[in-house]
Amino acid sequence: MSPRNDPSVEDAYESAPSELVAEILEGELFLSPRPARPHANVHINLGMLLGRPFKFGQDGPGGWVLLAEPQLHLGPRPDKVAPDLAGWRRERLPRAVGGSEAPAHYELPPDWVCEIFSRRTRHRDQGVKQRIYAREGVRHLWHVDPLTRTIELFRLGSDGWSAPERFTGEQGLVRIEPFDAIALDLALVWSE
Numbered sequence: 001m002s003p004r005n006d007p008s009v010e011d012a013y014e015s016a017p018s019e020l021v022a023e024i025l026e027g028e029l030f031l032s033p034r035p036a037r038p039h040a041n042v043h044i045n046l047g048m049l050l051g052r053p054f055k056f057g058q059d060g061p062g063g064w065v066l067l068a069e070p071q072l073h074l075g076p077r078p079d080k081v082a083p084d085l086a087g088w089r090r091e092r093l094p095r096a097v098g099g100s101e102a103p104a105h106y107e108l109p110p111d112w113v114c115e116i117f118s119r120r121t122r123h124r125d126q127g128v129k130q131r132i133y134a135r136e137g138v139r140h141l142w143h144v145d146p147l148t149r150t151i152e153l154f155r156l157g158s159d160g161w162s163a164p165e166r167f168t169g170e171q172g173l174v175r176i177e178p179f180d181a182i183a184l185d186l187a188l189v190w191s192e
Helices: 007-014 037-055 122-126 128-135 186-190
Strands: 020-025 028-033 064-068 071-074 079-081 085-089 112-116 140-145 150-157 165-168
Touching: 007 020, 007 028, 020 128, 037 064, 037 085, 037 112, 037 186, 079 128, 122 128, 128 150
Parallel strands: 112 140
Antiparallel strands: 020 028, 020 079, 064 085, 071 079, 085 112, 140 150, 150 165
C-alpha cells in the first residue's frame, strides 16, 4: 500500500497562497507562479477551439467535459495535480459540476490531459506528472510548447506511453487524438 502524504505537506498545500498553483506530486509539494503570457494565450486559445465542437457540440460531435485547471486527487496518496486542461468523455462524468455538496476536486482520472509548458514546470510535466497520468490510465496526453509552437501527442498503451507524435509551427489543419473528429488550425492555437 502506498504511503499517505505527510500531514505537514498537506497543511502546506492547504495554506498555499492563492496566487500560486499548488500541487502534491509523489508526496512532494510544488508551488508554481501563475503562467506567463505565452502560456496563458495558448491556454485560452485551446479552450476556445476545443470547447465549441467537443463540449458544446457546435460544429462538432460534442460528448466531452472540458475543464481548465481542474484539481485532481489521484491515487491512494493522493497526488494532487492541476493540469492546464483536462477532458472526460461525458458518459464517464455526466455530472461534471455536481451539486452544492460536490467537492472542489475530481477523483476520476480524465481521458485526456493537456500540459502547456512553462520554463519552471516543463520538467515536472515531462516527468512526475506524466508518470502519474500513466499510472492512472489517462489515455491521451498533450504536451504543448508555446515558444517552439509544438504539440506532442502521447497515447497510453499496455507498454506505457507511445513515442510522441509531433505537430509543429503553423502546419495548418491537423487532426490530433482524441479530438481528431475535427481539424485543428495550428495557426489559431498560437495566435495572439
